[in-house]
Amino acid sequence: MKDNEFDTIVIGAGNGGLTAALTLQKKGKKVLLLDKGRVPGGFASSFVRGRFEFEASLHELCEYGDESNPGEVYEIFKELGIAKSLETKIIPETFCVYETSTNSYYEMPIGEEKFLEKMESYVPNSKESMTIFFSLCKEVQAAFKYFNETKGHPDSQVLMEKFPRFMVVAPYPVEKVLKEIKMPLRARQILETYWSYLGSPASKLSFAHYASMIYSYIIKGPVILNKNSHQISLALSEEFENSGGTVKYLTGVREILVNNNEVEGIITKDNQKFLTKHIISNISPNVVFEKLIKKENVPLRANQLLNTRILGARGICIYLGLNKTMEELGLKNYSYFIYQTLNSDIEYKRMHSIYNGNLVATLKNYGKDSSILCITSLVFGDEFTRLVNKENYFEIKEKIAEHFVSSFEKNLNVNIKDAIEEIEIATPLTFARYGGHPDGVIYGYLATSYDNLLPRIMTEEQEIFIKGLRFCGGFGSRLSGYSSAYINGHQEALKTLGEDF
Amino acid sequence: MKEFKIGLNAKLDMLKFRDLGINREKEINKASKEIKNNDFQLNDLVKIMHPNGIRVEVTKIIKETDDTKSFYLKPLSIDTMPPFQSGAYITLLVSIDKRTYKRAYSISSSPSSLNEYRITIKKDGNGIVSNYMFNTCAIGDKFNILGPFGNFTYQSLRDQKDVVFIAGGSGITPFMAYLQDEKFLNKINSLTLFYGAKSEFDLIFKKEIDEIKNKNNKIKVIYVLSEQKRDGYSYGLIDEEKLLKEKLDNKSIFISGPIKMYFYLNEIFKKLDIPNKYIRHEIFKEIPENLTDKTFNLTIKMLDKIITIPCKGNETLINSMEKNRVKTLVHCTVGVCGFCRSKLVKGNVLTENTFLRAADKDYYYIHPCVTYPLSDVIIEIPIK
Numbered sequence A: 001m002k003d004n005e006f007d008t009i010v011i012g013a014g015n016g017g018l019t020a021a022l023t024l025q026k027k028g029k030k031v032l033l034l035d036k037g038r039v040p041g042g043f044a045s046s047f048v049r050g051r052f053e054f055e056a057s058l059h060e061l062c063e064y065g066d067e068s069n070p071g072e073v074y075e076i077f078k079e080l081g082i083a084k085s086l087e088t089k090i091i092p093e094t095f096c097v098y099e100t101s102t103n104s105y106y107e108m109p110i111g112e113e114k115f116l117e118k119m120e121s122y123v124p125n126s127k128e129s130m131t132i133f134f135s136l137c138k139e140v141q142a143a144f145k146y147f148n149e150t151k152g153h154p155d156s157q158v159l160m161e162k163f164p165r166f167m168v169v170a171p172y173p174v175e176k177v178l179k180e181i182k183m184p185l186r187a188r189q190i191l192e193t194y195w196s197y198l199g200s201p202a203s204k205l206s207f208a209h210y211a212s213m214i215y216s217y218i219i220k221g222p223v224i225l226n227k228n229s230h231q232i233s234l235a236l237s238e239e240f241e242n243s244g245g246t247v248k249y250l251t252g253v254r255e256i257l258v259n260n261n262e263v264e265g266i267i268t269k270d271n272q273k274f275l276t277k278h279i280i281s282n283i284s285p286n287v288v289f290e291k292l293i294k295k296e297n298v299p300l301r302a303n304q305l306l307n308t309r310i311l312g313a314r315g316i317c318i319y320l321g322l323n324k325t326m327e328e329l330g331l332k333n334y335s336y337f338i339y340q341t342l343n344s345d346i347e348y349k350r351m352h353s354i355y356n357g358n359l360v361a362t363l364k365n366y367g368k369d370s371s372i373l374c375i376t377s378l379v380f381g382d383e384f385t386r387l388v389n390k391e392n393y394f395e396i397k398e399k400i401a402e403h404f405v406s407s408f409e410k411n412l413n414v415n416i417k418d419a420i421e422e423i424e425i426a427t428p429l430t431f432a433r434y435g436g437h438p439d440g441v442i443y444g445y446l447a448t449s450y451d452n453l454l455p456r457i458m459t460e461e462q463e464i465f466i467k468g469l470r471f472c473g474g475f476g477s478r479l480s481g482y483s484s485a486y487i488n489g490h491q492e493a494l495k496t497l498g499e500d501f
Numbered sequence B: 001m002k003e004f005k006i007g008l009n010a011k012l013d014m015l016k017f018r019d020l021g022i023n024r025e026k027e028i029n030k031a032s033k034e035i036k037n038n039d040f041q042l043n044d045l046v047k048i049m050h051p052n053g054i055r056v057e058v059t060k061i062i063k064e065t066d067d068t069k070s071f072y073l074k075p076l077s078i079d080t081m082p083p084f085q086s087g088a089y090i091t092l093l094v095s096i097d098k099r100t101y102k103r104a105y106s107i108s109s110s111p112s113s114l115n116e117y118r119i120t121i122k123k124d125g126n127g128i129v130s131n132y133m134f135n136t137c138a139i140g141d142k143f144n145i146l147g148p149f150g151n152f153t154y155q156s157l158r159d160q161k162d163v164v165f166i167a168g169g170s171g172i173t174p175f176m177a178y179l180q181d182e183k184f185l186n187k188i189n190s191l192t193l194f195y196g197a198k199s200e201f202d203l204i205f206k207k208e209i210d211e212i213k214n215k216n217n218k219i220k221v222i223y224v225l226s227e228q229k230r231d232g233y234s235y236g237l238i239d240e241e242k243l244l245k246e247k248l249d250n251k252s253i254f255i256s257g258p259i260k261m262y263f264y265l266n267e268i269f270k271k272l273d274i275p276n277k278y279i280r281h282e283i284f285k286e287i288p289e290n291l292t293d294k295t296f297n298l299t300i301k302m303l304d305k306i307i308t309i310p311c312k313g314n315e316t317l318i319n320s321m322e323k324n325r326v327k328t329l330v331h332c333t334v335g336v337c338g339f340c341r342s343k344l345v346k347g348n349v350l351t352e353n354t355f356l357r358a359a360d361k362d363y364y365y366i367h368p369c370v371t372y373p374l375s376d377v378i379i380e381i382p383i384k
């Protein structure tokens, strides 16, 4: 094989790309990993202001657990040889959620039993339905495991025999299934809290997808990293290089070369040419089909698929370095969901406006005398894009931050502003700048009835429009989120291994 | 458990499951085959707010004092300069003898006039760029600049409405943007500027500052001369007594000036128990003492080649690279922004790592703009 020829080229060193590249390299393939930025990880990074190092994007890692209770991501990291080098911590609660319109507040622990009991204490007579819910979760998880083992080609006979209830619930959204198992309304709404993590209301969100996520959080616990997600990104990138992989940062891709509907290679922005028959793209199909592949080589069906898709959530993040500890602030939890209402349909509609009041916050102590608070608000649709221009950008940014911090203070009845020592505000513009995704989207494509987890997984192989071109990461088949991106990157690598070299 | 179903019966649910893929197909079949020209507005705005370098031309040079000049930079590669927040800096690329030097300069013009930026440069000892700019740069010269960058900005959420600026010498530059920033001035209740220089002839922008002050009663200015006694000016250093006269309680203090001034002030603030939250300072480099002038070998593994150059113990790795015509990745030059982040593969160095990420330290990353060699050194940088 010539110097500029590779078994696989991975474009983008985000969570999906890094995992895909390392997986293939470890399987003995010759892999080239390219990124337009300087630092591995994409959004999985951190930044320093004053004496604080801020996590850029990870709220909590799902599917991780620890050595004694490993989740799927842990297993992948173990296989890739990086699990031991990560300093992780399990958060003892799943979430606390506020409904501001009714002044209600629910704090949910980890552990199946404890979760069940706590729910019963908030919503009497929820226990029976919660028990059914958990048993469904188990079957969903087992079914997904089977999906993975069969690399997305499950035998429908086996599915029907072994996972009949999975098959029954799989076509339905969360709300429908929870109603069907007669879960009391309030319990349902509390259980649906994480819906905004997946960026779709419970009436639209795939039950199977949601169940597997929340169940993993409940039984494995949410995980954070002492040295931020940057530690994972760096560990993956270093291990890739140590395994003989070639990584080139500050190397953007200008064109993906396609001939006869097959991938041939890439040309970088500085005009280097690399050849390959296999590309795994961590960058969005929008950018790939609209900007990187010559128009005449883009199959019409790829355009059609793009036209059916809707861009997912944009994010606004306010990173605050506080000169008080959590104890001094009077707050004891890590993760806070603040909704005006626990009805996710109503909330989802409201979230098309920027000043919607929906917040997801994380808080952790930092050193002996300080803490870091990160307040995130999700926005759907393009209101932000329409609102900002070069004249008003700084003002709007400041106004948004003021609004969100005040709202956090009011709803949790704490004083934050007096403790702010460092502040950074990231808007969709910031995410567009660093991630390069269309309009600064952070959650890939919106999950809709025909574009959620199962339809994506089931049609993945037939949607390879150009031979040798696969996608991974937040715009990939497992939708967005850290664990999804790692798992999906791993799977795309394994599927690539199954192709001809 | 009895038959589990969601729809009419479990069999239909299972058929529905099979249809998931088919429904998706149908949806795709319905869609248009043409891509509507999707130019993403926000991604376009990114290019306006954060261009990848700007070609500029010097349109005006003003000699401000004996050793300081202002340069007006007009954009050539774009129509107007990107918007910036007061306190921001740009990185100026200057080619001298086919070597490219990068230095940071605060923008000293108003954030509302974007036809040009003004930067103001003071001759710094034998400094390469500052002397070149002072002595050689002429109207019509063209440069590349990067930025604007920086975090020396006023943040309503964090900072107080009563503000104290403390400037030493050429450290006045970022404050000149603030003083002309109507939006900023509207946000605050009061502003006290302490401006220290050796003599009245070393006060840059005195006339401009006085004019602004006379028009705005929120602003109070105290000039402090360290080597000249004169009516209307304070004498000595900007010390505890002078500061306390202006009451510092619950005010945000912004400092820009020589590092010695910053250390001196910091002692005072510690003694007065002023929390960090109230103190902002412009970034600067602390040059370590007792550096050797021995020459070592610096090997740089780049994306597609490896080169070795000499580097002196009293020069940062970046400075040696500049002198030896090696391309650098530099924005701030003082170890804060992280843009020069490189991997130390081998060798001993003296370095400042306050602004490195924790995990970067574990994997031996450094900021070569604040790293001095103590032996032969090998580093890895993603450049060509």
Ligand SMILES: Cc1cc2nc3c(=O)[nH]c(=O)nc-3n(C[C@H](O)[C@H](O)[C@H](O)COP(=O)(O)OP(=O)(O)OC[C@H]3O[C@@H](n4cnc5c(N)ncnc54)[C@H](O)[C@@H]3O)c2cc1C
Residues within 6 Å of the ligand: B089, B101, B103, B104, B105, B106, B107, B119, B120, B121, B122, B123, B124, B125, B126, B127, B128, B129, B130, B131, B170, B173, B174, B282, B283, B284, B285, B332, B333, B334
């Ligand atoms: C954010 C920021 C904003 C800034 N804003 C401004 C501004 O608005 N105006 C301004 O004037 N400056 C500003 N500076 C400083 C500026 O960037 C340069 O550092 C300054 O102009 C000196 O650059 P130079 O190339 O002339 O000096 P360099 O060549 O970099 O030398 C730096 C110092 O080292 C000394 N030196 C050089 N070689 C030797 C040697 N062999 N042995 C001993 N000493 C040596 C020089 O005499 C000089 O004092 C700013 C810096 C930062 C980080």
Ligand code: FES
Residues within 6 Å of the ligand: B329, B330, B331, B332, B333, B334, B335, B336, B337, B338, B339, B340, B341, B367, B368, B369, B370
């Ligand atoms: S250039 Fe900013 S840290 Fe080195």
